[in-house]
Amino acid sequence: MKNPYYSRTDTQKLHVSNAEWKKILPPDLYAVAREAATERPFTGKYWDADVKGMYYCAVCGNPLFRSTAKFASSCGWPSFFEAVSDHSVIYKDDHSYGMDRIEVLCGRCNSHLGHIFDDGPPPTHKRFCMNSVSLDFEPDTK
Numbered sequence: 463m464k465n466p467y468y469s470r471t472d473t474q475k476l477h478v479s480n481a482e483w484k485k486i487l488p489p490d491l492y493a494v495a496r497e498a499a500t501e502r503p504f505t506g507k508y509w510d511a512d513v514k515g516m517y518y519c520a521v522c523g524n525p526l527f528r529s530t531a532k533f534a535s536s537c538g539w540p541s542f543f544e545a546v547s548d549h550s551v552i553y554k555d556d557h558s559y560g561m562d563r564i565e566v567l568c569g570r571c572n573s574h575l576g577h578i579f580d581d582g583p584p585p586t587h588k589r590f591c592m593n594s595v596s597l598d599f600e601p602d603t604k
Contacts (some may be wrong), residue, residue, distance in 0.1 A: 495573035503538025503560035506594020524570035541592040
């Protein structure tokens with residue numbers, strides 16, 4: 463089923479039920495994006511990618527990260543030191559699995575992307591540790 467909510471230009475906040483997302487999204491994307499599952503490290507298609515371009519939310523198309531903010535963190539997931547804008551992602555306290563972390567969600571559709579940590583490189587010293595399955599990528603055109 464085609465995703466009628468996916469747009470790389472619409473910035474309208476989405477309010478879609480998980481039941482509706484489950485009908486539209488592939489099972490692996492649904493598990494991560496809507497149930498906060500995590501893909502295994504070193505298995506996602508973007509963990510070691512180094513092509514220039516833009517990363518979007520795989521659920522709704524919201525712009526999230528530029529490849530210029532991506533860095534090799536050796537954690538096994540794609541890592542970025544900053545989001546493309548202040549509104550592209552939102553943060554939520556996550557106390558699951560006996561840990562205190564900060565979850566990163568898409569600012570448009572509230573889908574789970576990953577977590578943010580304070581061990582990244584300058585200038586932000588942040589590490590947005592994202593799931594590849596939650597990301598779409600569009601390479602820059604020449």
